[in-house]
Amino acid sequence: MDMQVAKKKLGLKEKYQVMTRDLDWTPTYQKMEDIYPYVHYEGIKIHDWDRWEDPFRLTMDAYWKYQAEKEKKLYAIIDAYAQNNGHLNVTDARYINTVKLFLTGVSPLEYMAHRGFAHVGRAFPGLGPRVACLMQSLDEMRHLQTQVHAISNYNKYYNGFHDFRQWYDRVWYLSVPKSFFDDAITAGPFEFMVAIGFSFEYVLTNLLFVPFVSGAAYNGDMGTMAYGFSAQSDEARHMTLGLEVIKFILEQDPDNLPIVQRWIDKWTWRGYRVLTLVAMMMDYMLPKRTMSWKEAWEIYFEENGGALFRDLSRYGIRMPKCAETIALEKDHLSHQAWCTFYNYTAATAFHTWIPTEDEMQWLSAKYPESFDKYYRPRWDFWREQAAKGNRFYNTTLPMLCQTCQVPMLFTEPGDPTKICYRETDYEGMKYHFCSDHCKEIFEHEPEKYVQAWLPVHQIYQGNCFPEGTDPTAEGFDPLKAVLQWYNIVHGRDNLDFEGSEDQRNFAAWRAQATRNV
Amino acid sequence: MAVAAIREYSFAPLDLEEKFHGNRLLYVGWDDHLMFCAPLAFPLPPTMPFRDLVEKVLPPAYSYHPDFARIDWAAVQWFKSGQPWQPQWDESLEQNGLRHKDVIRFRTPGLTGLQGSCS
Numbered sequence: 001m002d003m004q005v006a007k008k009k010l011g012l013k014e015k016y017q018v019m020t021r022d023l024d025w026t027p028t029y030q031k032m033e034d035i036y037p038y039v040h041y042e043g044i045k046i047h048d049w050d051r052w053e054d055p056f057r058l059t060m061d062a063y064w065k066y067q068a069e070k071e072k073k074l075y076a077i078i079d080a081y082a083q084n085n086g087h088l089n090v091t092d093a094r095y096i097n098t099v100k101l102f103l104t105g106v107s108p109l110e111y112m113a114h115r116g117f118a119h120v121g122r123a124f125p126g127l128g129p130r131v132a133c134l135m136q137s138l139d140e141m142r143h144l145q146t147q148v149h150a151i152s153n154y155n156k157y158y159n160g161f162h163d164f165r166q167w168y169d170r171v172w173y174l175s176v177p178k179s180f181f182d183d184a185i186t187a188g189p190f191e192f193m194v195a196i197g198f199s200f201e202y203v204l205t206n207l208l209f210v211p212f213v214s215g216a217a218y219n220g221d222m223g224t225m226a227y228g229f230s231a232q233s234d235e236a237r238h239m240t241l242g243l244e245v246i247k248f249i250l251e252q253d254p255d256n257l258p259i260v261q262r263w264i265d266k267w268t269w270r271g272y273r274v275l276t277l278v279a280m281m282m283d284y285m286l287p288k289r290t291m292s293w294k295e296a297w298e299i300y301f302e303e304n305g306g307a308l309f310r311d312l313s314r315y316g317i318r319m320p321k322c323a324e325t326i327a328l329e330k331d332h333l334s335h336q337a338w339c340t341f342y343n344y345t346a347a348t349a350f351h352t353w354i355p356t357e358d359e360m361q362w363l364s365a366k367y368p369e370s371f372d373k374y375y376r377p378r379w380d381f382w383r384e385q386a387a388k389g390n391r392f393y394n395t396t397l398p399m400l401c402q403t404c405q406v407p408m409l410f411t412e413p414g415d416p417t418k419i420c421y422r423e424t425d426y427e428g429m430k431y432h433f434c435s436d437h438c439k440e441i442f443e444h445e446p447e448k449y450v451q452a453w454l455p456v457h458q459i460y461q462g463n464c465f466p467e468g469t470d471p472t473a474e475g476f477d478p479l480k481a482v483l484q485w486y487n488i489v490h491g492r493d494n495l496d497f498e499g500s501e502d503q504r505n506f507a508a509w510r511a512q513a514t515r516n517v
Numbered sequence: 518m519a520v521a522a523i524r525e526y527s528f529a530p531l532d533l534e535e536k537f538h539g540n541r542l543l544y545v546g547w548d549d550h551l552m553f554c555a556p557l558a559f560p561l562p563p564t565m566p567f568r569d570l571v572e573k574v575l576p577p578a579y580s581y582h583p584d585f586a587r588i589d590w591a592a593v594q595w596f597k598s599g600q601p602w603q604p605q606w607d608e609s610l611e612q613n614g615l616r617h618k619d620v621i622r623f624r625t626p627g628l629t630g631l632q633g634s635c636s
Contacts, residue, residue, distance in 0.1 A: 340554040377634040398555035407555035417635035450530035
């Protein structure tokens with residue numbers, strides 16, 4: 001009788017070796033530089049890709065298993081939330097506007113991150129980072145899908161959810177996150193990894209996800225909470241990858257240090273400018289607040305980030321130089337941003353409102369140095385005027401920063417009464433910036449940023465009207481035409497929350513669910 | 518510095534003057550009145566008299582503010598690219614030396630926004 005020989009099972013370490021590193025080979029009939037054409041031109045020198053340490057030692061088969069488990073749990077919660085009309089349990093229908101902001105401003109970035117990591121994974125000759133990038137690329141696609149699925153439930157009941165994909169390409173304020181990510185994916189593979197893998201995923205991610213997810217928790221939005229938590233376990237892996245990349249690059253060659261430092265300076269600033277939207281969300285849009293933007297910045301950047309950069313100083317890396325400017329802005333950022341959306345609410349795909357007296361007291365307490373002195377007079381005046389039927393709309397389009405594409409709403413560092421103007425001449429044309437940092441980013445690569453698709457300029461060039469529009473026709477209404485081109489319905493998706501269809505429907509449905517009406 | 522690229526990298530700027538159908542972009546900021554959250558962008562014909570800018574273009578943009586009606590235009594201080602500047606009201610924007618994408622600001626002495634808050 002033959003003995004059955006038990007198949008030898010691979011140990012974890014062997015399995016990792018066999019299923020990742022051993023998959024690689026050295027090409028013989030193609031040149032390395034033809035297969036990996038993007039790996040040298042940024043000036044980063046890598047001598048030994050095998051020195052890459054995988055922080056997780058995860059193989060693809062285990063990856064699928066873990067992710068499938070997470071999905072099962074997530075969709076069970078999302079289904080329960082939808083079936084029980086969970087949307088009627090949020091604190092206040094104003095809250096739903098933060099979900100609109102997330103879907104339109106953040107979810108498309110997940111998709112771009114999916115593309116970006118797929119691209120750089122292909123570009124790296126080292127197998128370790130390639131496998132890590134492959135997994136992150138799949139994670140990012142999963143994040144987009146789970147967000148779209150979870151949020152699609154809101155689209156059944158509320159306005160401002162129906163065309164997030166097109167809005168990302170067209171709507172003025174969404175050009176801010178879009179240009180941020182387009183800048184990153186059109187950079188080389190190493191810059192992308194420092195930009196997204198490190199500066200965004202490691203340094204700034206807690207300022208993006210924690211406010212939205214804890215905001216959802218505080219405001220009774222189980223759906224958003226569920227996809228947030230599901231993504232969080234992936235984020236831990238992404239953060240570790242981001243840090244590993246920095247250390248790996250810096251350990252490979254001393255010439256890499258100044259390049260990496262410049263990227264960290266650039267991308268911390270670029271990311272921070274995108275977070276302007278988060279700042280106003282935290283301070284103005286959440287009915288039940290978690291903490292102020294200023295407090296979040298102090299905890300997640302100044303304390304945690306400070307420790308990180310002290311740790312990295314052994315590689316010669318210092319704190320991003322924009323940190324000083326940001327510290328001067330933290331008392332003002334959210335107020336200036338929400339005022340801007342109040343100015344231009346006619347062209348937004350979510351509603352705006354004037355903070356209530358209670359909320360203004362909260363803002364005074366959180367911002368004792370700035371709110372009463374600089375911002376309360378604006379809100380008081382606007383409220384008074386709105387009560388008289390004279391609601392303020394800014395009817396002229398704003399000047400934009402060439403680099404971050406945010407309207408020039410930021411004030412001089414240290415003087416909140418003066419707009420910060422910066423400009424430079426390049427090949428016979430003037431370019432304008434909101435800050436020294438945006439100016440410096442432009443001046444380092446002007447050839448790139450002269451191509452910026454600035455929404456205001458595109459409207460004035462006539463590129464943002466539906467096909468066949470005649471802007472010279474009598475009675476032509478440019479705002480109406482632009483909204484049509486955006487696919488934002490005037491009077492339904494935009495303008496004040498007060499009096500909106502969302503407000504009426506929420507109140508009526510909640511009454512049906514809780515009373516005998 | 519030049520952009521790092523794998524081959525020649527040269528593209529036309531998106532905002533050349535000829536793309537604006539005969540207009541030029543002019544940016545205008547009103548100091549100490551941040552109720553208007555940012556400076557404004559106007560596409561204007563270079564032949565427009567400066568007086569028309571002040572008397573026809575600015576009022577619909579700024580007259581919502583109670584300070585606007587109180588402006589003493591003779592006392593207004595003008596700045597171009599941050600430098601003190603004296604426009605000639607009856608000359609055109611072009612004759613006043615305003616090129617595509619120039620930025621001008623005006624300061625209205627004595628008027629510093631709602632309750633002096635620069636709003």
